[in-house]
Amino acid sequence: MxxxxxxxxxxxxxxxxxxxxxxxxxxxxxxxxxxxxxxxxxxxxxxxxxxxxxxxxxxxxxxxxxxxxxxxxxxxxxxxxxxxxxxxxxxxxxxxxxxxxxxxxxxxxxxxxxxxxxxxxxxxxxxxxxxxxxxxxxxxxxxxxxxxxxxxxxxxxxxxxxxxxxxxxxxxxxxxxxxxxxxxxxxxxxxxxxxxxxxxxxxxxxxxxxxxxxxxxxxxxxxSEFDVSNLDTLPQVDIVYGYANMNRVAVDAFVAAGAKGIVHAGVGDGSLARPAVEPALDEARKKGVVIVRSSRVGNGIVARNGEAKDDEHDFVVSDTLNPQKARILLMLALTKTSDTKEIQRMFYTY
Missing domain, CATH: 3.40.50.1170 (L-asparaginase, N-terminal domain)
Structure with a gap:
């Protein structure tokens, strides 16, 4: 019953x-x-x-x-x-x-x-x-x-x-x-x-x-290969916005504040201002900061070795991801590796 x-x-x-x-x-x-x-x-x-x-x-x-x-x-x-x-x-x-x-x-x-x-x-x-x-x-x-x-x-x-x-x-x-x-x-x-x-x-x-x-x-x-189940924090990744007459102040400030990665929201095809910004990003990369070139435009593929010699600088390109989304993928990528070739693979995969 x-x-x-x-x-x-x-x-x-x-x-x-x-x-x-x-x-x-x-x-x-x-x-x-x-x-x-x-x-x-x-x-x-x-x-x-x-x-x-x-x-x-x-x-x-x-x-x-x-x-x-x-x-x-x-x-x-x-x-x-x-x-x-x-x-x-x-x-x-x-x-x-x-x-x-x-x-x-x-x-x-x-x-x-x-x-x-x-x-x-x-x-x-x-x-x-x-x-x-x-x-x-x-x-x-x-x-x-x-x-x-x-x-x-x-x-x-x-x-x-x-x-x-x-x-x-x-x-x-x-x-x-x-x-x-x-x-x-x-x-x-x-x-x-x-x-x-x-x-x-x-x-x-x-x-x-x-x-x-x-x-x-x-x-x-x-x-996806990413797993946050055992993570309590994420790496610091910041965005630097490109514009006419820009300077290196933001790049240097983010590096000094402990950034592990920087997304550069460049003009056009992710272009870098020379001589103001490109040297600052190079210096940041030599300190271990991973640099991703994105674009403020909002559409289109950021071409690798297009507006910058990415192989020479050891930079990553964002593919079609806008800066705010490139930041997210870079944060998660940095929980797995700091190898820029691997990170570039991730940007072409996700």
Whole structure:
């Protein structure tokens, strides 16, 4: 009798959770999607990261129709305050959850300012093919036509879908699906700010269903060689921005502050100012600092031995990664090696 009773209780619990629906965990980190304004028309000057995960989920009761959803507040910040410690905490929690049989996918609510960086970091360190979807909003939760609820609804559907399995970490806002490696925020305030210039979206959300038209060919997630499970810190890597009439002050300051790597966001094809900056980068490299040439342009391949003699200088080029993403890959690369040939291989692989 006790066995039968236990079976009936188990069946009741399964039915209450929604039989046949995917199990999606929503991890909240703050941002505009959790923000509030002084009035319904406040879309500038609001306060980010004030609404908790339970309130976010309760605001979208339709979630219960598409997934068995649970929420967890990992931390609560505006995303301009994102740092390496938060990344490590988030990555470890994501990997722990994805290892569980009762979790089919994860949604992470996040501020939009650094979504592209967090998503790429996770793309390199998540150890599962299960979907991980990062979502945010451009308008606070109190605004007229707030975009957070529909973005969250779509993200949960995407994270619970078979179509998203093995696609790497995804960024989904405004009915559009982007790859973590390629997406960038390209407008300060409009709802369609997240784009993948030139290469384009992976697909769209329409009618409560994801439609994919392409996928990234670079290694990610379960196929990545990077592992943060035993890391408590990441190497210091900084970015130096290229501009007309620039000087070596920033390079020297970062080296003096202990940088293990520097990403130079050069003009054009990652060009280096001579004689102002190139000698400073050479000196930094001789001190063991790994130098990566990227570009401030935002599109295109930074050509090795193009605008600089990279072989001669022992520099690395970022391929198509923008400076902020090149910094992330260089940080993780430096946890494995300081060999520039190996690091260059990683930039061509990821």
């Amino acid at each position: 006790s066995v039968l009773f236990a079976l009936l209780v188990s069946l009741d619990a399964a039915n209450a959770r929604g039989p046949g629906l995917p199990n999606v965990m929503v991890l909240a980190t703050g941002g505009t999607i959790a923000g509030t304004g002084s009035s319904s028309t406040t879309v500038v000057g609001y306060t980010a990261a004030t609404v908790g995960i339970d309130t976010l989920l309760n605001a979208v009761p339709e979630l219960k129709t598409v997934a068995n959803v649970k929420g967890e507040q990992v931390f609560q910040i505006a995303s301009e305050n994102m740092n390496n410690d938060y990344w490590l905490k988030l990555a470890k929690r994501v990997n722990t959850l994805l290892a569980q049989d009762d979790v089919d996918g994860i949604v992470i609510t996040h501020g939009t300012d650094t979504i592209e960086e967090t998503s790429y970091f996770l793309d390199l360190v998540v150890k599962s093919k299960k979907p991980v979807v990062i979502v945010g909003a451009m308008r606070p939760s109190t605004a007229i036509s707030a975009d957070g609820p529909i973005n969250l609804f779509n993200a949960v559907i995407l994270a619970g879908s078979e179509e998203a399995v093995g696609k790497g970490v995804l960024v989904a806002l405004n009915d559009q699906i982007n790859a973590a490696r390629e997406v960038t925020k390209n407008n300060t305030s409009t709802a369609d700010t997240f784009r993948t210039p030139e290469l384009g979206f992976l697909g769209y959300m329409q009618g409560n269903k994801p439609y994919f038209y392409r996928q990234s060919t670079r290694r990610h997630t379960a196929d």
